[in-house]
Amino acid sequence: MIKLDRPLCIFDLEATGTNVLEDRIVDICVLRKEPDGTETVFSSLVNPGVPIPPEASAIHHITDDMVKDQPRLSDLAPKLADIFKGADLSGFNAAKYDIPLMSAEYKRFGAEWPEPGKRVVDSFTIFAKKERRDLTAAYKFYCGKDLTGAHRAEADVRATAEILWAQVEKYQDLPKDVAGLEAWCGQVDPGRVDVDGKFVWKNGEAAFGFGNKHKGKTLREVVRGDRSYINWMVDKGNFSADVIRICREALEGKFPEKK
Numbered sequence: 341m342i343k344l345d346r347p348l349c350i351f352d353l354e355a356t357g358t359n360v361l362e363d364r365i366v367d368i369c370v371l372r373k374e375p376d377g378t379e380t381v382f383s384s385l386v387n388p389g390v391p392i393p394p395e396a397s398a399i400h401h402i403t404d405d406m407v408k409d410q411p412r413l414s415d416l417a418p419k420l421a422d423i424f425k426g427a428d429l430s431g432f433n434a435a436k437y438d439i440p441l442m443s444a445e446y447k448r449f450g451a452e453w454p455e456p457g458k459r460v461v462d463s464f465t466i467f468a469k470k471e472r473r474d475l476t477a478a479y480k481f482y483c484g485k486d487l488t489g490a491h492r493a494e495a496d497v498r499a500t501a502e503i504l505w506a507q508v509e510k511y512q513d514l515p516k517d518v519a520g521l522e523a524w525c526g527q528v529d530p531g532r533v534d535v536d537g538k539f540v541w542k543n544g545e546a547a548f549g550f551g552n553k554h555k556g557k558t559l560r561e562v563v564r565g566d567r568s569y570i571n572w573m574v575d576k577g578n579f580s581a582d583v584i585r586i587c588r589e590a591l592e593g594k595f596p597e598k599k
Contacts, residue, residue: 344375347427348461353438354400356392357542358531359549360440362556364388365413366402370423382423385410395531395541395598414449429454433464475499482506533596534582546586546596563590 342348354367369383385402387410397403431438439460446453471477479487479499483506489495508514508521515521533539533546539559540549548554554562554569563570573579574587586596 344373346375348373348430349424349427350430351438352431353441354402355441356388356390356396359556360437361444363441364390365441365445366392366407367400372423372427382419384416386416387412391543393543413445417451424454428459428461430461430463433462435460435462435465478503482510534580534586536580536583538579538583539586541598544598559590560595567591
């Protein structure tokens with residue numbers, strides 16, 4: 341049991357995408373836990389003021405029609421101020437996603453969030469630090485064996501093969517063929533255009549998912565306005581073959597299409 345010396349607000353946000361500086365909140369829930377153990381829950385859909393991309397709706401199932409008559413975040417600000425007042429913050433990956441996303445939203449209507457002095461406990465950080473996510477841990481979890489000779493190519497590849505077969509046996513919903521498994525793996529992050537996630541889907545178009553210069557802009561926009569940058573990515577940038585192919589085709593006027 342965690343000993344609380346002041347309230348703790350555990351919260352989660354759903355949004356129009358994963359860009360914390362540009363995307364908008366469409367759903368918010370806050371659970372406020374008091375030091376005496378009592379809990380208060382506030383939950384509301386939010387009108388983001390912009391269309392929700394189909395790829396985002398596919399993940400959280402929130403549509404434009406569902407939020408059209410809902411309050412804006414600025415309308416909820418007084419209520420949220422009461423909920424978060426005097427409380428510390430917690431969430432799953434909140435430090436890298438929910439907190440900067442909320443902060444950016446508040447700045448749009450001339451306010452600041454969170455208040456100074458709030459402590460942050462991120463359960464994702466605890467999970468990442470306490471539970472190993474390497475080949476040795478996967479081999480133990482799926483195959484029930486200790487991996488000897490780790491970090492030698494043959495030992496690692498044999499373990500990886502055993503893990504793959506064990507995964508297909510363990511998860512009955514997984515496809516039993518390579519084409520099906522490839523398609524399933526692509527569904528893990530449907531927002532990515534390329535394997536590395538350098539480009540992400542935005543309203544059905546490939547958009548930049550990295551960098552300060554063009555992040556959030558569509559590839560089509562950048563080709564039209566800063567063609568030299570795409571040439572740099574192809575000729576001198578340190579990018580995967582997949583990204584370079586996408587860039588070369590874009591320079592030829594062929595842009596990725598979401599299937």
